[in-house]
Amino acid sequence: QSALTQPPSVSGSPGQSVTISCTGTSSDVGGYNYVSWYQQRPGKAPKLIIYDVTKRPSGIPDRFSGSKSGHTASLTIAGLQADDEADYYCCSYTGSLFVFGIGTKVTVL
Amino acid sequence: QVQLVQSGAEVREPGASVRLSCQASGYTFTTHYIHWVRQAPGQGLEWMGAINPSGGSTRYTQSFQGRVTMTRDTSTSTVYMDLSSLTSEDTAVYFCARAFIAARPPDDFWGQGTLVTVSS
Numbered sequence: 721q722s723a724l725t726q727p728p729s730v731s732g733s734p735g736q737s738v739t740i741s742c743t744g745t746s747s748d749v750g751g752y753n754y755v756s757w758y759q760q761r762p763g764k765a766p767k768l769i770i771y772d773v774t775k776r777p778s779g780i781p782d783r784f785s786g787s788k789s790g791h792t793a794s795l796t797i798a799g800l801q802a803d804d805e806a807d808y809y810c811c812s813y814t815g816s817l818f819v820f821g822i823g824t825k826v827t828v829l
Numbered sequence: 830q831v832q833l834v835q836s837g838a839e840v841r842e843p844g845a846s847v848r849l850s851c852q853a854s855g856y857t858f859t860t861h862y863i864h865w866v867r868q869a870p871g872q873g874l875e876w877m878g879a880i881n882p883s884g885g886s887t888r889y890t891q892s893f894q895g896r897v898t899m900t901r902d903t904s905t906s907t908v909y910m911d912l913s914s915l916t917s918e919d920t921a922v923y924f925c926a927r928a929f930i931a932a933r934p935p936d937d938f939w940g941q942g943t944l945v946t947v948s949s
Binding site: 721723752754755756758760765766767768771772777807809811812813816817818819820821822823 | 864866873874875876878879888889890891924926930932933934935936937939940941942
């Protein structure tokens with residue numbers, strides 16, 4: 721199972737919106753509505769920010785939103801803040817197993 | 830409160846095996862799957878496998894088949910992950926994380942991570 725494709729990096733100024741894509745196949749992202757997104761800061765465990773493609777866990781601001789079209793899931797961060805600078809990973813169910821994306825570094829300019 | 834507490838850092842020589850533990854507390858142990866995810870230095874997250882603490886069934890990603898074994902002890906609410914035939918490429922931080930539904934990726938509770946260093 722190959723890792724899901726994500727852009728290595730995205731950047732934006734404070735207040736702007738950025739979108740991170742997560743591209744897979746019909747065997748993973750395209751086949752199931754079980755895609756999660758994680759934020760990871762250096763030296764820390766990943767933190768869940770989106771699950772089941774569009775749902776936010778309690779405590780996650782609504783600036784974070786998820787969507788999916790075909791084989792590509794997307795994470796949008798609206799109103800970018802300095803604290804959003806981190807690595808972001810998608811993860812998808814594959815029918816029995818799971819696969820992560822390669823990760824995207826978000827830089828706040 | 831929900832916690833997943835992992836065992837401490839390990840150093841092994843190439844060819845050796847390692848056993849990591851993940852002790853759950855603050856919830857009913859058998860209601861959530863436990864996943865293992867690793868991260869090599871400077872690299873991304875890699876899903877290794879998962880165990881259902883209720884019945885002990887496991888699933889592993891193909892790249893670890895034959896080298897990884899996940900088990901659980903319901904009396905201590907602990908999941909174990911054994912990894913054998915270690916090479917330098919297994920040097921990584923290993924995380925455990927829980928998930929409520931079999932088809933759902935890990936949710937919002939993760940262990941603190943265990944660093945495994947493989948070096949001669």
